[in-house]
Amino acid sequence: MKKLGVFGLIVLVFCLAMAGGCSKKVSSTPAGATAAGAGDGSGAQGGLTAEQLEAQRLAEIQRQAIEKIGADKIYFAFDSNELTQESRQVLTEKAELLKANPALSLLVEGHCDERGTNEYNLALGERRARATYEFLVLLGIDASKLQIISYGEEYPAVQGSNEEAWAKNRRAEFKASAN
Amino acid sequence: MIRKILLLLAFMLTTAAPVSAAGVLNIDIYGPGQSRVNLFVAEALAKDGAGPLGAIPGNAPAELQQRIHANCAFLPFFNMLTGKDIVGGPNPGGYVAQSIDFNKFQLSRNDVLVTAAWAPRPGGVGEVELRAYEVYTKRLIVGKGYGVASSQQIPEVAARFCADLMEALTGQGDFFRSNIAFVKKEGQRKQIYMATAQGLNLQKITNLDGIAVSPAWSHDGQKLAFVFLDKRYHNLGIWDRQTRTLQKKRLPGNTLIAPSFTKSGNVAISLDMRGNPDIYELNSELKVVRTLEENWGIDISPDFDRSGEKMVFVSNRLGNPHVFLKNLVTGETKRISLTGKYNTGPSISPDGTQVVFAQMVNGKHKLFLVDLPSGRERQLTFGPGSDEDPTWSPDGYFIAFASSRSGPSQIYLTTKHGDEPILIPTGPGEASSPAWGKL
Numbered sequence: 149m150k151k152l153g154v155f156g157l158i159v160l161v162f163c164l165a166m167a168g169g170c171s172k173k174v175s176s177t178p179a180g181a182t183a184a185g186a187g188d189g190s191g192a193q194g195g196l197t198a199e200q201l202e203a204q205r206l207a208e209i210q211r212q213a214i215e216k217i218g219a220d221k222i223y224f225a226f227d228s229n230e231l232t233q234e235s236r237q238v239l240t241e242k243a244e245l246l247k248a249n250p251a252l253s254l255l256v257e258g259h260c261d262e263r264g265t266n267e268y269n270l271a272l273g274e275r276r277a278r279a280t281y282e283f284l285v286l287l288g289i290d291a292s293k294l295q296i297i298s299y300g301e302e303y304p305a306v307q308g309s310n311e312e313a314w315a316k317n318r319r320a321e322f323k324a325s326a327n
Numbered sequence: 328m329i330r331k332i333l334l335l336l337a338f339m340l341t342t343a344a345p346v347s348a349a350g351v352l353n354i355d356i357y358g359p360g361q362s363r364v365n366l367f368v369a370e371a372l373a374k375d376g377a378g379p380l381g382a383i384p385g386n387a388p389a390e391l392q393q394r395i396h397a398n399c400a401f402l403p404f405f406n407m408l409t410g411k412d413i414v415g416g417p418n419p420g421g422y423v424a425q426s427i428d429f430n431k432f433q434l435s436r437n438d439v440l441v442t443a444a445w446a447p448r449p450g451g452v453g454e455v456e457l458r459a460y461e462v463y464t465k466r467l468i469v470g471k472g473y474g475v476a477s478s479q480q481i482p483e484v485a486a487r488f489c490a491d492l493m494e495a496l497t498g499q500g501d502f503f504r505s506n507i508a509f510v511k512k513e514g515q516r517k518q519i520y521m522a523t524a525q526g527l528n529l530q531k532i533t534n535l536d537g538i539a540v541s542p543a544w545s546h547d548g549q550k551l552a553f554v555f556l557d558k559r560y561h562n563l564g565i566w567d568r569q570t571r572t573l574q575k576k577r578l579p580g581n582t583l584i585a586p587s588f589t590k591s592g593n594v595a596i597s598l599d600m601r602g603n604p605d606i607y608e609l610n611s612e613l614k615v616v617r618t619l620e621e622n623w624g625i626d627i628s629p630d631f632d633r634s635g636e637k638m639v640f641v642s643n644r645l646g647n648p649h650v651f652l653k654n655l656v657t658g659e660t661k662r663i664s665l666t667g668k669y670n671t672g673p674s675i676s677p678d679g680t681q682v683v684f685a686q687m688v689n690g691k692h693k694l695f696l697v698d699l700p701s702g703r704e705r706q707l708t709f710g711p712g713s714d715e716d717p718t719w720s721p722d723g724y725f726i727a728f729a730s731s732r733s734g735p736s737q738i739y740l741t742t743k744h745g746d747e748p749i750l751i752p753t754g755p756g757e758a759s760s761p762a763w764g765k766l
Contacts, residue, residue: 227647227648227669255559263687263690264669264671264687265671265672265685265692265715265716266540266541266715266716266759266760267540267541267584267585267627267628267641267671267672268625268627268628268641268648268671268672270540270554270582270584270585270627271582271584271597271604271625271627272625274581274582274584274599274603274604275603275625277581278599278602278603295559295581296581296582297556297559297560297561297581297582298561298581298582299538299556300540302517302538302540302556
C-alpha cells in the first residue's frame, strides 16, 4: 500500500517534470516513434520536436534507473549495521546509476526485524540507513542528494516470526525520485 | 468535569483516618512483600426509610457494586470474594455497623466488607452511601456519600471510592487517579490513545497519516510528547491536554527517538543531528539547549525521576544495548543492567530508587527490576511471549507494560513485587508502549 503510494508519487513527480503530462506522452508515443525513424532531427514532425524526443528518451532512462535502484534491497545481521560484501556490491551498482542520472535523489530507509524493542529498533534502523548513506557518499554520491529515514520495525517486508522472515526484514530500502 | 458535576455530599459519614495510623489493618505495598486481604462488596440496600431499592432508575446499584468489585480486582493485595464465598448468604443485613451481621463474614474469612445504601434523588439517579468495614474489629475504614446525577457517573463514583479505600489501607490511592497513554494499531497506522489505569474513559488523541510511537507524559500529566513517522520524516508531537491541541515539529537531523519530560517540563529526546542518536534537552520552543548524553554509539530512551537528579537511558557503547544511569548533578554515568545482552526500555521509579526495563531472554523480552541502593537485579515477569516498555505508576507501586502473552500485544499491569499480570482492557487492536501519567 505504502510502496504503491510512494511509487505513484514518483511517477507523478516524473510526469510533472516532463514538458507534457502522462496522457500526452502515451498518446504521442507512436508519432514520436515515426519521427525518430525519420532521423533528421530538424524540428517538429508528428507533433514532437527533437528536444522533446530526447527528453522522452532521457525520462525513460531515468524511469528505468529509479526502478532498478528501488528493486534491490540490502540486508543486515541481527543487531548489526555492518554492510556485507554483497551489500557493498549492490550499493556500488546503485551509485553508478545515481551518477548516470544526476537529477535523481535518493531516500534510504532503515528497517529492522520484530525481535528488538521498538525504540531501540528506531535507532538501529537509523544506524543501518546511515551506514548505507555513508558508503554511497564514499562512492562519490553528493550528500545533498541523499536522505535517510528509520522506520524501525514498523514496516516489515515479510510477515512471520521465523528466521526466514526476520532476515528479509533487517534491511535498507531505496526510493529514488527526480526533482 | 464529572468531578464538578458530582455532588460530594458533606462528609456526613465519619471519614476514618488511614488504618495504618490505628495499626489494625495495614497493607504495606512498598515493603518487601505484601499481605493479601479478602474483600467482599455486598449487594446494595435501600437506605432506611427511603423506600424500595427498585425506585433507583436503571441498574445503578448493581452496576456500582460490579464496578467497585472490578476496580478492586486490579489491586493485587485484594483477594476478591463473591456471594457464594459467604457462609449463610451474601446479604449483610444492614449497611452500618450496628445492623451488619459481622459474624458470618468473619466465619467466611472476609477481612474488609463494603456496603452500599441508596436513596432516590429527584431529577437524578440517587444518593448512595458507601462504607468499608474491617470485619474483625467492626471498625469503619472509609465512609463516603455521593449524589449521582446520571448513570454515566457510576464509574467515577466507583473510582473515587476505591481511591479512598486504597489510600486508607496503603496510604496511597493514585492508581484510581491516574491514566495511561498508549499506542494502538489501526490498519497500517498507529495512533495515540489514553484511558484510566482500569481501561475506562478510552479516548483517541491522534488521527495522523502514519505511525505515532513512544508517548510520554509531563510530570504534571498535562502534556504528552510522542514521535510521529510520516512518509519521509520523523516529527515530534506535543499534545496539550488542557487545550486539546496538537503541535507537530521537525527537529534537526533525520531521526527522532523516544521523547521524555524533565522535571522542569522540557522535552528530552534522541536526535541524530551529529551522526548518531544522542540525547538532547529542548526548551519550551522545542529548540535544542543542552546535550544530556553524547557518545559514539546509540543513546536513547531517557527517563527521569521526580527530583530531576537521575536519568536512565539505553546505550550500546559497550557493544550491546544496556541500561545506564546518569547523575545529572555530578555528571557521573554508570551501567546498571548487569546481566543479559539486550536490555532496553528503562523506566525509573518516581522516587528514583528502582529501575524496571526489558531484557531479552531466549529471544523474548522479560521485565527486570534493579534496586539502585543495593544494586540487586531480579526478574519480574516470566511470559509467555514478550513483555516490553514498562512504565511506573505515579505512586511507584504498579508497573504497566506491553505484552504478547495472550497473542497480539496488549497492556498489562503488575507491581514492583512482580504480581500476576492483569490485562488492562483497551478495546480491539494491538496496544503497546504504555506511558503512565497523573489524572
